[in-house]
Amino acid sequence: MRDPRITPFSGRMAHIRLQGQIDAPTFTEGQMQRLAAPLSDLLRSPDGPRDRQLLRGARVCVIDRQGAFAYVQAEADGYCGWLHSTALGADHTPTHRVHAPATHLYSAPDLKSPERAALSLNAQVEVIGTSGQFLQTHDGLWVPQQHVTPITSRGADPISVAETLIGTPYLWGGNSRAGLDCSALVQLALQVCGRPCPGDSDLQEAALGPALPAGRPRQRGDLLFWRGHVAWVSAPDMILHANAHTMSVAYEPLEQAVTRIAPESPVTAHIRLR
The missing domain is CATH 3.90.1720.10 (endopeptidase domain like (from Nostoc punctiforme))
Structure with missing residues (x-):
């Protein structure tokens, strides 16, 4: 029996790579998107219990949609589940990841400006500009440059x-x-x-x-x-x-x-x- 946590099959639609391996009504190549929300629960069923969470910038393959929810498989670890469709955005290319335990996205390149969201360690952002000690993300918000590092950098331990x-x-x-x-x-x-x-x-x-x-x-x-x-x-x-x-x-x-x-x-x- 296939593990449903890592098998991209919603019960109605499966990823095309499973064709010939499982009995599914419909198969699809899916659509690649990125998580635009700072954080999103990955649910066992639409509006069901949380199994895991995804961080901003996580790349997912959208396999099925049902009402306000999308069934996805996370690219990083293969985990599958449902999340709110509003948490998803375009498949852009992140340039940096958060290396501090947490940080904020600000409305302006000013530490006294209103914060708009909190980001966790390993969330990803696409940087399009700089101003002083702040980096501008593709959606017009600002993150302290001290809290992010190029996407290709890696921790050692x-x-x-x-x-x-x-x-x-x-x-x-x-x-x-x-x-x-x-x-x-x-x-x-x-x-x-x-x-x-x-x-x-x-x-x-x-x-x-x-x-x-x-x-x-x-x-x-x-x-x-x-x-x-x-x-x-x-x-x-x-x-x-x-x-x-x-x-x-x-x-x-x-x-x-x-x-x-x-x-x-x-x-x-x-x-x-x-």
Whole structure:
């Protein structure tokens, strides 16, 4: 059975690459668009529960439309779902991405001007001009140049990226500085460093590397998986994770976490990134 999270089939229409593989009423090549909203929920069904979120500039293939909603597949990780059509814009070419934990878009190149939107780490913008310490985006808003970097630049250490998000509130299915969950903390940190990463912890466990033998010492940058949870190893005796225990991104002593989570799940995998 195909995983619906990463299978571009709305139930009515499927992407053409699935032709001959699934039984769908209609197939389509889809239409490429970019997220124009600062942040958008990716829903399981039109007006249904949130599974993940997409950030401004994310490229998606629109496969189906139903009323006010569009069914899309995200280019970066293949995740599928429904979002409000009003969140979408043209398929422009971003030039910069946000490298600060968060920033604002301003109405003018002036720090005292009204802010129009908040952007999260790894949101993307197309810069068309400059004024002082501000860069103008293609929709006429302004972002502080200190908070963005060329789209081709990459972070060097995903743990260091994840550490910039300490204190971010926990949010189930969240993918931004406003709120994120365990798998988003892993995905964001790896994407900033130019590494592809699936959206959910079970997909990450299957994709990011082979499990190490039991008893292998943990080191900074490793990942530990439980059923439905993932954490960065930030030091041999410490993890960093977005967790419902503190409702935030926080450090936790490794053995304390293992003991605390044990009634729900043992550690299922210890992975060292390829």
